[in-house]
Amino acid sequence: MRYRRAWVPGGTYFFTVTLADRSQPLLTEHIDVLRQSVREVRARHPFIILAMAVMPEHLHAIWQLPEGDSAYSTRWALIKAAFSRALLPSEQISLSRHLKREHGVWQRRYWEHCIRDADDLSRHIDYIHFNPVKHGYAKRPIDWPYSSIHRYVRAGLLPSDWAGETAE
Structure with a gap:
């Protein structure tokens, strides 16, 4: 089956990528492996990560x-x-996966959305940064270690108490 995807050269995209077994916390248990995998791909196929949050079994x-x-x-x-x-x-x-030489770690598909404008981008960045709280992994977005919110706070783009109490 062929899925319809938005292909906008030079575009900005929001993604949700999920493990096949959502009960396994592989992404946070092996965060260094994930980071290295991303670094290696970015070195050969450049792209800018505008925002990212990694939960145990999925990422945005x-x-x-x-x-x-x-x-x-x-x-x-x-x-x-x-x-x-x-x-x-x-x-x-x-x-089925063996015949296609696929590992069983990831879901085959992922969700992608082409960002339309500045408001759409802002809403998706907020969604990403709040996602660890939504799923109960942190009480405040700043408390989750696997999130680009820390980069946004350091750059002065967000206050440390964004969507939560004042950081101590």
Whole structure:
């Protein structure tokens, strides 16, 4: 089946990428592997990460692609493959995935949304930064260590008490 995706060269995209087994906290348990996978792909296929939050079993990200480039699916495939290869081969793999040479770590698909304008971008950045609170991983966005909110606070783009109590 062919899925319809938005292909806007140089576009800005919001993504949700999820593990196949949402009961496994692999992304935060292996955050260094995920970070290295992203760094390696960015070195070969540049993109800017405008916002990102990694939860134990899923992540949200906003990427801006270079002018004339719309190959975000290639980037995700490479990131997912590098992360999967780095983990011990302990996951159960279905026959269907085995025949397609897929690891069982990630869901095959992901959610993508092409950012339309500044308001859309702002809403999605806020969604990403608040997501750890929404899922009960933190009481305040600033308390979650795997979020770009820390970069936004350091840059003075958000106060440390954004969407929560004053940081101590």
